[in-house]
Amino acid sequence: MVQAQTHSNETPGQTPWTRDLARDLFPGRTTPFGWTLLREPAETAMRQMWAAFGIAGLPQTPFWQYGADGYVRLNAVHLAAASWAAQGAAWLGAVRGNAPTGFAARLRPPAVIRRTEAEIQTTLAAVTALNARLFDWRQWVRGLRWTQADLLQVMEELEPNALAALQAYFTLRAGLEAARARLEDAAAAPGLLAGLTGLPSVEAVRALAVLSSFGTSGPAYEDYLVRYGHRGARDVTPAAARWQDHPARLRLALETGAPRDFPGAPDAGRGREAALQMYRDLARGADVAWDSIALVMAAAQSWIGAAAVEAAGSGLISDRTDVLLLELEELKQVATGEWHGGKREAVQEQIELRRTRLDGPKEAATVGSPRPAGGGQATGSVVRVAPGETVAPQAQGIVVTQNPDAGWTDHWFSAAGLVSAAAEMCSPGMIVAQALGLPAVIGAAEFVDNAETGATIYVDGDTGQISSE
Numbered sequence: 208m209v210q211a212q213t214h215s216n217e218t219p220g221q222t223p224w225t226r227d228l229a230r231d232l233f234p235g236r237t238t239p240f241g242w243t244l245l246r247e248p249a250e251t252a253m254r255q256m257w258a259a260f261g262i263a264g265l266p267q268t269p270f271w272q273y274g275a276d277g278y279v280r281l282n283a284v285h286l287a288a289a290s291w292a293a294q295g296a297a298w299l300g301a302v303r304g305n306a307p308t309g310f311a312a313r314l315r316p317p318a319v320i321r322r323t324e325a326e327i328q329t330t331l332a333a334v335t336a337l338n339a340r341l342f343d344w345r346q347w348v349r350g351l352r353w354t355q356a357d358l359l360q361v362m363e364e365l366e367p368n369a370l371a372a373l374q375a376y377f378t379l380r381a382g383l384e385a386a387r388a389r390l391e392d393a394a395a396a397p398g399l400l401a402g403l404t405g406l407p408s409v410e411a412v413r414a415l416a417v418l419s420s421f422g423t424s425g426p427a428y429e430d431y432l433v434r435y436g437h438r439g440a441r442d443v444t445p446a447a448a449r450w451q452d453h454p455a456r457l458r459l460a461l462e463t464g465a466p467r468d469f470p471g472a473p474d475a476g477r478g479r480e481a482a483l484q485m486y487r488d489l490a491r492g493a494d495v496a497w498d499s500i501a502l503v504m505a506a507a508q509s510w511i512g513a514a515a516v517e518a519a520g521s522g523l524i525s526d527r528t529d530v531l532l533l534e535l536e537e538l539k540q541v542a543t544g545e546w547h548g549g550k551r552e553a554v555q556e557q558i559e560l561r562r563t564r565l566d567g568p569k570e571a572a573t574v575g576s577p578r579p580a581g582g583g584q585a586t587g588s589v590v591r592v593a594p595g596e597t598v599a600p601q602a603q604g605i606v607v608t609q610n611p612d613a614g615w616t617d618h619w620f621s622a623a624g625l626v627s628a629a630a631e632m633c634s635p636g637m638i639v640a641q642a643l644g645l646p647a648v649i650g651a652a653e654f655v656d657n658a659e660t661g662a663t664i665y666v667d668g669d670t671g672q673i674s675s676e
Contacts, residue, residue, distance in 0.1 A: 214450030224280035261322035416466035442614035464621035470644035581647030585624030612637025
C-alpha cells in the first residue's frame, strides 16, 4: 500500500510500527472512543483484504496499535508485505525493487496476481453503491429521535458499516499505490489527477465555488448541506467539525475567500492511456470509499451525542464531551442500562487517566525530504493548519500542515498551494490537492516545523522547491 516510514522510537528486535496510512484514519491523537470504534473493523478489513487477494498464512500478531502517547500506528512489516502483493496485480506489470525473502516471497504467485486484480476491480465497481447506501443510512440516523431502541439499533450497525467502508478503502488504496508506482516507472510528472471529476471530496469544493454566486442562504445552500454536510475538518473522527453542524465556517469561506481556478478535464495520458486511466479510476474510487468512511463516522458522531445524554443523565459523566474518553464497549453498556450512577467514581477515575494520555507530547516529526506532488507554482502567505485546530481559510494562502485533510473544503476552496510534512502521495488529502490542481510539495517536515504564519513563500510543485519571498 505505502512505502512505510517506521516510528522513530523503535527498540531493536521489536516489531516496527508506522504512522503511514494510520494517520489517515487516526489523524493526531485518538480518543478511546475513536480507537475502539475503528480498531476491530480496521483489523478485520485489512485481514479480509489480504484473504480476498489470495494471500494465505497471515500472522496473528496485531496489525494496529494504540500507543501510550495516544497515537495509532500500523505494523510496518504487514504493511510492506501487503504493498508487495498489491503491486503484483497483472495490469500493473513488473514490480520495482529487490525481490523479498521469507514470508513476503510467497505473496506473488500467479493466482495471487489474478485474485488481486479481480478483487480491486470488483471493489471499484461496487464502491459507488456502497456509498449511496451509507448516505441514506446516515440521513436516517441523523433524523432519529433517539429512543433507547434507536440507540441499540444504531449501536449494532456502526461496526459492520465501518468494516464495509474500510475494506473498500484499503483495497482501492492498495491498488492506487501500485498504479502510481507503475506510472512513476514511466517517468510520470506530478499533476496526473488534475481536473479529475467524480470525487466527493473534490465535488464538495467545486459545488462550493458554484454556491458562491448564490449567497449563504436559500435552497441551493440547504441542498449543499444535505449533500456535503457530513464532511468537515477531520471528518473521519467522531468529534469532527462537520459543515451541517458548523455552517458558519462555510459562510466564512464564501464571504472572505475567492474560488480558485479549477483545472479542466485531464488529457488522455500521452501513450500511457490504460495505466493512467486505471490510476485515475482508482483515485476516484478511493475518494468515494473515503467519503463512505466519513458517512459512518458522521453517524457515529450522532450516536455518541445521544449516548452522552444517557451517560450524563445517569450521572456517569459531568461534561458531555467526556463521552469521547469512554470506549465503545463501555458506551454500549450505557446504552443497555448496565452502567449506572453507582459506577460514577470508577468511570471518572478512568476518564482522568485517559485524559492524561491525550495531553502528552506531540507526535514525532515525519522524516523525509521535500518532493514535488502537484504541478505548477504558487506564491502566497503561510496558513498553518494543525490537527484539531480551527483556522480561518485565506484566499490565495499556502496551506502548511503535517498531513492534509480531505475534509478541508473551506481551505481547498481558495488556497493557492500546499506544503505537507507527510510524504504519502496517495493519502486522501493529497488526492484532493492533486485533483484540484494545487501546486504541492510533500515530505517537507523541517519547513513545516519552522514556517511562520503569514510569511510569504513560493512553492514549486514541479520541482519540490520552497523558498521565502
